[in-house]
Amino acid sequence: MAFEIKKQAKAYDVCIIGSGAGGGMAAKVLAEAGLKVALLEAGPKYDPADPAQQTQLKWPYESPRRGASTTRPFGDFDAAYGGWEINGEPYTKKNGTQFDWFRSRMVGGRTNHWGRISLRFGPNDFKHHSLDGYGDDWPIGYDDVKPFYDRVDKMIGVFGSKEGIYNEPDGYFLPPPKPRLHELMVKRAGDKLGIPVIPSRLSILTRTVNKDRGACFYCSQCSRGCTVHADFSSSTVLIKPLMKSGNVDLYTNAMAREVLTDASGKATGVSYVDKTDLQEYQVSARVIVLAASACESARLLLNSKSSAHKNGLANSSGVVGKYLHDSTGASRGAYIPALMDRKRYNEDGVGGLHMYIPWWLDNKKLDFARGYHIEMGGGMPMPGYGFGFGIEGLQSKNPNPGNVTPGGYGASLKNEYRRYYGSTVGFAGRGEAIAREDNYCEIDPTVVDKWGIPVLRFNYTWSDHEIKQAKHMQDTFEQIIHEMGGIPIGTKAGEDKMYGLENPGRIIHEVGTTRMGDDPKRSVLNKFNQAHDVKNVFVVDGGAFVSQADKNPTWTILALALRASEYIVDELKKQNL
Template structure:
């Protein structure tokens, strides 16, 4: 499809594509340095403090669908404009791949609705090949990133506790909230089993860190994004302050098509389609920073072909799009009979877990490499009723008030009685683990399909290896072990080999990384250790694409730290006129 590009006359110091964790941090650091910044976002402007946009503190019955998740993957009130499927923005798969790609088209991207689990990678996570011979080591160490982790902790705020665990680095923590009853029970069971259960590390304020943000008031609705900015979202914590500097021009509903280059192959800006008028425009800049998410940034580079870059921008190595990997995920729930007929009280807490299980095993004693952490939840949230509370393993009956078994179900008074009895007697566990980065897991441009803006779409190729499948089996064994130690009943049939032990499709955990990996060898990597393209010195990628490997931790805190590091490198290099 031929487009006439409408050029903007202004030339910015830096053009940033994407406003999530990486893009938001880049906008904040670069604007603080006085640089003129263009920030492009594919979706609309979003501010959870805006009463027209906020869904916080609304009841399910206020939804026209009574809370049914028909418009957003995690419910009508979840702060995510997008999902795994977006009308007019397809992606394709090959070789039986089941990869699912989540896009969030809004200012702040996926940081508006994430779990705020804010874990640092540890020393071992940067050098896995040196430990187990698999994958590749990063070209940087934990010590290189640690000062930036420290600054992110202080800038944004994260609660937690000092634990002195070798590969679970401590940080600058706010006080953690008190554990809920089910969390104390998991802790007690973990102590007996030799499984560590420690305070969670979430970027939610338990006390103020600056005058613009208020502490959490424990509504337990962080997935809706916070109107008092009590949790971390890039839109409220990074982009809003950057905009106040007067150095940032925000372009919303700007679907970037490609990075523009000159005859020498140097980046000169980007071309984008305005989602409102469907016209194509350009933004010119001395430096281009991609932060559109691992897969979207790879798509932009692969679509940015020219005589100088026939295989896509910064892709003479052929590595762009390769080494794609997402966190592993498997889950199990259980029913705790001794918590039936609980006393009612408020234990909502933050919108996430107050405690979690970090990886504790020695992989040399196991049949798989790499580890996982365990997230768990329960307590007195909106109740669910029926099978799924352990009753299927009790022949559809449970102990009645008179000590005799009674059938579950009914209607009227019997139904209400069951609701009250089961309320708060549920526990759920989810493992989130590391997948080994492999070259044969990748995304590429589909030669035959374009989206509604005329932009060629991505095609995915992805499989799990035996390491990830065996890891999921270990997760399921551990979940069942903890539930039984708590005196509970695991729900349903334990997932087996036929379902890869409940292993979720890749992409479902929304932690995809690795498509523009960094490295010292330009023939085997896209970026150098400062997130700078080997071939195009004024091009940087500051999202999860830069990762050499994932860890058994969520990637957001590392994206933030590396973006801060790369942004300060950009400021330094511009001063030296090296870009």
């Protein structure tokens, strides 16, 4: 008996694959323009205000695992359905590659559990090749994107401060929260070292912007999803209110298999597997928008082969999957004796850093090409399972630790934890890697997932630029720690461990697999995120990036998705699609 593929009876103007930052923004713009939109998401619905899904304001002990990260990668109660490893959805690696691929399977995607660090790329970030000779320039510049950054700021809300730093552009900011004690100490150390420490820029509402969303009440649990929608998640801020329009049909648990095309090579719809009944369905649409994440969108294009697209859809250049790159990451913790025996008070704040360090140096004077920013953590958060400080290792390094006997049990151990609680800080660098053609993902020739869809195979290495950048991060961490009067925890990673450089993919900022450009032979998309080869196919996730910056990519994904979606509306009006 032949396998039957079921076709959805309704034909749409646009079919969007993925409901994260890019997909959510595209759905909002296109539906508000009056277009009929099919929004496909590989996971279930998610709304942290729904009592059945709410995990905010629960104690760790309310979980049978005490909040341990055994069922979700960031903790039992966190809004992260997915992970680097998903049962039945493998990916492979070659040539010793250590790439780790995070997949989010839920409405809103990764925007449910990200750090909400909402930084604009600066003028230099779009033209790095012209400045240092590495990689390629974008076909657009900051002035092209600035109006859309401005609108995203006002639409979603972001707190911050006007600093006037050229390559760290200011925006339209809500008031930032006050720094916590450990952040004030980092600020004082930075001032002495000539390192800028400024208020963070996070998409968390410190005051209300509309009737649908409340203001932050400082529970510091944004990673669990906000019950009043004070932080930005595509699921709650873009998609949930959009569903009232009647112009969007949301298909959940819909695992996209391929983009369908006609004999001329034009896209006609999407084939997907419904995870609930294991049947294959087809959705027809005039325009296809891929927003499934950089690697998943590349996978879809490469799996969408036909007589008109023998190397995969939109891949006449052979560039799909290439120039993959993730942010660099390295970290260090420290014990600060001045923070011992702290008075107890609530300093939870927002679910993230109140201050950060933007890139402050000139790479022309350094031995690596691109910069990084520094994020910091500390204070007195709610303890969870496995909570501790490595106190035993600190005692031998602290010449005057106080009258504390390491270890023990019972009342003495509890007292020791109380004394040290709040006395540790952490620093994490997040930097830019150079986009290279030899870092890529491709279709594995033999492996499929449990839905029968061919999986990705990764090839990735860090260059000397990224390794030297990580060394600079570690040196800077120690400078700041020393200036704070602190003691670094653990042993500083050396050259043999690439100075603690995280595996690519671990920072979850992967971009570049379907990059934009003016030359169809060296790029997949044009400057409006439109495929060179297929005019009615667009990619609005991080795959469009020519290069990453020393910033988190989400705000740029949102701005470019807004820009591309308005271009789609205009092109449809002109009957060009």
